[in-house]
Amino acid sequence: EEKESEEKRGEGGEDGKEEDVFDLEAVADDLLDFVASSKELERSSSANLHRPLHNEPQHAASFADMASFTKGEASSSSNDRSNTIRSQKEVKQALTQQEDDDLPLYTPHSQTPLPTLSVSCPSCQTVVPPKKFLRTNLRFCFYTGQWYCRGCHKGKTSMVPAYIVTNWNFKKFLVNDSAYEEILAGWDSPVIDMATANPKLYKTLPEFARVRRLRQRMTTIAEFIFLCKDSERLVGMAAKRSHFFATGNYFSLHDLVDLKGGGLLVELEGLLKRYQEHVMKCKECRGRGNVCGECNNKEILFPFVLSGGEGRKRCRSCGHVYHKECYEMLEATGAECKSCGGEGKE
Ligand SMILES: [Zn+2]
Ligand SMILES: [Zn+2]
Ligand SMILES: [Zn+2]
Ligand SMILES: [Zn+2]
Incomplete structure (x- = not known):
C-alpha cells in the first residue's frame, strides 16, 4: 500500500509541472509597467528615456521598451532626444512582440476517478484520505488535473485557459483555490499565442480573421499615435487592449x-475610429501623412481611410502612401516608388 501511494504522489508531481501553464508573471509585469508608464512620466530618470534603439535594428522590443520610448517622446524636460525612437519604421520594429520559445501546455484535463488511497494534497502536502465518514474528502481541479484537500479547494469554479484555447469552451470548471487566483x-496578460496554441482554430474561426485585420490596423495607426506629443493619453485609451498595437x-x-x-x-x-479621427485632426500627426507620389493631388494621405473613402496602398520599401489606383498603376507599368526609387526592394 505504501508503494502505491508513493507512486500516486510521483504522478502528481509530474502533473504539477502544468501549474506553470499560466505563470508568466514577467510578461504581465511588462504590460503593467507599460500601462502605468504614463503616470510615471515625471518621475522617470532621463537615463531611462533614451534607449539606443538606433543601433539595434533587430531589437524585438517588449512592452517595457514601448513604455520607455513613449516616455522619451512625451517628456518635455528632456533636452537630448537623439536616441529616442522617432520614425514610423522604428515604431514598427519596437512593436514586434517577441515569440515565446517555451510553448505553454494547453491540455484540458478530464476528471480522473476518485483515488482509492490517501493522497498528498498538491497545495498543502497534507496526506488526506479520499473519503471521510462516507463523504468525498477531495476535490478535483480541472486546471491542474489533480485532487486537492477541501481546505485548498473550496469548490470555486472558473473558466480554464486550456479549455478555451483547445476547445473554445468557456464553461466554468472546478479549480483549486490557488489556481482560481492565478487565472484571475x-x-x-497577453500571453496566449494563438498561432502556436491552437493554429487550426486560429486559422478557421472567422472571429480570429476579423481580429487579425483589426490588429493590423492597430499596428499601422501606432506609427502615428506613438510619435504624437499626446501619445500618453492616446495609448492610455487602449488600456487593457494596448498589446494590439504590437x-x-x-x-x-x-x-x-x-x-x-x-x-x-x-x-x-x-x-x-477615434485614433483615425485624431490623426486627421492633429497637426503633428497630419504632418506624418504624405501627398501621393504619383498624381500630384495636394490631398494628404494616410495608410488608412475613414469610412467611405477610397483605398490606399503603401510602398513596401519605404511605406510611402499612394492612392490605391495610383499605386496599382505604378506597379502595372513597372515604375519605381517616387519616394524611395524602389530602394531596398527585393
Ligand atoms: Zn491542501
Ligand atoms: Zn497626434
Ligand atoms: Zn494619387
Ligand atoms: Zn518607396
Whole structure:
C-alpha cells in the first residue's frame, strides 16, 4: 500500500509541472509597467528615456521598451532626444512582440476517478484520505488535473485557459483555490499565442480573421499615435487592449472571452475610429501623412481611410502612401516608388 501511494504522489508531481501553464508573471509585469508608464512620466530618470534603439535594428522590443520610448517622446524636460525612437519604421520594429520559445501546455484535463488511497494534497502536502465518514474528502481541479484537500479547494469554479484555447469552451470548471487566483491574476496578460496554441482554430474561426485585420490596423495607426506629443493619453485609451498595437498573435484570456462575446471586435473598431479621427485632426500627426507620389493631388494621405473613402496602398520599401489606383498603376507599368526609387526592394 505504501508503494502505491508513493507512486500516486510521483504522478502528481509530474502533473504539477502544468501549474506553470499560466505563470508568466514577467510578461504581465511588462504590460503593467507599460500601462502605468504614463503616470510615471515625471518621475522617470532621463537615463531611462533614451534607449539606443538606433543601433539595434533587430531589437524585438517588449512592452517595457514601448513604455520607455513613449516616455522619451512625451517628456518635455528632456533636452537630448537623439536616441529616442522617432520614425514610423522604428515604431514598427519596437512593436514586434517577441515569440515565446517555451510553448505553454494547453491540455484540458478530464476528471480522473476518485483515488482509492490517501493522497498528498498538491497545495498543502497534507496526506488526506479520499473519503471521510462516507463523504468525498477531495476535490478535483480541472486546471491542474489533480485532487486537492477541501481546505485548498473550496469548490470555486472558473473558466480554464486550456479549455478555451483547445476547445473554445468557456464553461466554468472546478479549480483549486490557488489556481482560481492565478487565472484571475493573469486575466489581462497577453500571453496566449494563438498561432502556436491552437493554429487550426486560429486559422478557421472567422472571429480570429476579423481580429487579425483589426490588429493590423492597430499596428499601422501606432506609427502615428506613438510619435504624437499626446501619445500618453492616446495609448492610455487602449488600456487593457494596448498589446494590439504590437504585431504577433497574442491574446489575454479577457480578449478571448470578449472575442467570443463579440465585445472585443466592437471595442477595437471604436478605438481605431477615434485614433483615425485624431490623426486627421492633429497637426503633428497630419504632418506624418504624405501627398501621393504619383498624381500630384495636394490631398494628404494616410495608410488608412475613414469610412467611405477610397483605398490606399503603401510602398513596401519605404511605406510611402499612394492612392490605391495610383499605386496599382505604378506597379502595372513597372515604375519605381517616387519616394524611395524602389530602394531596398527585393
Ligand atoms: Zn491542501
Ligand atoms: Zn497626434
Ligand atoms: Zn494619387
Ligand atoms: Zn518607396
